Amino acid sequence: MNILIVDDNKLNLELFCHMLSMLDTVVARPMADPVAALAWCEQHTPDLVLVDYMMPELDGLEFLRRFRALPGKQEVPVVMVTADTEIAVRHEALRLSANDFLTKPVNHAELNARVGNLLALRRAQLQLAERADWLTHAVRKATADVVAREHEAICRLSRAAEYRDPETGGHLLRMAAYARLTAENLGLNEAKCDLIRDAAPMHDIGKVGIPDAILLKPGPLTADEIEIMRRHTEIGASILAGSESPLLQVGAIIAHSHHERYDGSGYPRGLAGDAIPLYGRIVAVADVFDALTSVRPYKAGWDLQRAIEYLRDGSGSQFDPLCVAALLADVDALLAIQHAYQAHELADLGSPV
Template structure:
């Protein structure tokens, strides 16, 4: 079995003799890197081969150890690297300042070799344990998020079981929504939320009677009144919750049929009074509906669907978001191809029609 790679210690001191002393103590057990000033230390700490721990002198010219430590902790890439101050400054106030800046330990000069070895070993063990626990949490969080997303998509598919769409519709339109949000410069957590909440946009269709939802012909005015209640029903199904995901899902469910000019439903909200996530989903939803084949219609060519969305900018859709959508069309088409309808998904649509037509 190959021996484990040595961990790396970065020693920072402006005096070469001090570097030699520390390196001599540690070199048998660790890989040593050295820096004679703060600027070089920051560069090495933020390099591709980051150190596992930093031993940092305080009294240095131009940039002292306190300033170096502060800069390390401000940089997300280096903030978690443990820092041990090694210095002749031994006053309690000096130690307190070091700990306030994020140092994990404090060694005074002249150094004791056994003490240096013990402190470095202890802090590296703690850092290793921290990284291991972080990895476990990240793995578990990823699994939970994956499960949550699958449940959400299945809720979306539950609504589509009463419609002529497949589960791939909610996958595609949710990714289209994320592409638009990312292009707008939205924070990553917002983009994740819209990806995960968009599949529930039509959950309210569960509450629409089958004689309206599955009617093969045109709906009457009275039936349209019923159909237009599905956003409100969806909002009631999702309900009120502290979860940011469910809050956004409710907003999208309630508002994704509102139109920029105020002619939408259920509340006739207009312009920027329509929540931004609902305006995003409206474009994604309509584009996918137009460009996907259904048992009752052929898929529209992409060019025709995009032209319609452009024509409806300022009436149905937020014109600025339409510009974003058109700009990101290459990414949208990649998603469309990646999650294209399969023979199985089309068969599922036809099976649903047969099942519902034969219900008593």
């Protein structure tokens, strides 16, 4: 345990060091200059401070005031050495959170007893802090594990919906990455960017409730069939609704709103402009962009410039102009996402639907 001794009298420093040498596991650091001692404390944390009150330039009270103002020094025990008659000084020192006092002339046995008691408390304090840090780390890890398992389950559920539709798992990964890129360029904080990335794959989860005859029909749908197909937004929202999980809550919002159009001509509720939840507006742009640029068994993927022009043409009608601008703000990032998930796309195209 490290004890900082601050006293302008070098003889007193030697005396304190000698008396404290009788204590086991104690290292004394004597300093005659209180200003230099404070500077040292800015970079180091002693386990106990023994400071004299009567010092030139900076007395013990001012030293204590400045010491307590340093980061991480509020809990370090401080013993102030005063004369027997300095009652007012002791009261002020208590107000400044001194932990104990020694009266001149200092008694050897009293010094070691008081310092020993305070160091025992300091050891317990450090152990509690270490235990608290360990528990905090354990809780964070446990929480991260729960979130990871929740995310895995949601991804698998989302893939189940995708396998009922002539889409690919690569689409989910890319679309989620495009959605996060859009959110990031819109200035959303990291937590919200991660949340929309993780929730975006649930956008079409409601397709599990659409009959295969409609979902997998090779030709154009009738008006009645289109109406049934559009119900996947409400089915998805119903599947995910009512959860206490923020991830599922956002997933429900996305499932319900990603087919709304900025001009109000979308479905299922015909919302327009900012009445459409931001998460839905973001995923709408990301979903269409990936659908346009992806290769499918029934179509070739559009080149990047053609897809960009389509989004810009639909800006303000089908899409939120701010979301379009945010997605297209970093073309290099778009290409990087396409390249990163190319292997998933090739694997999925080779697997049965």
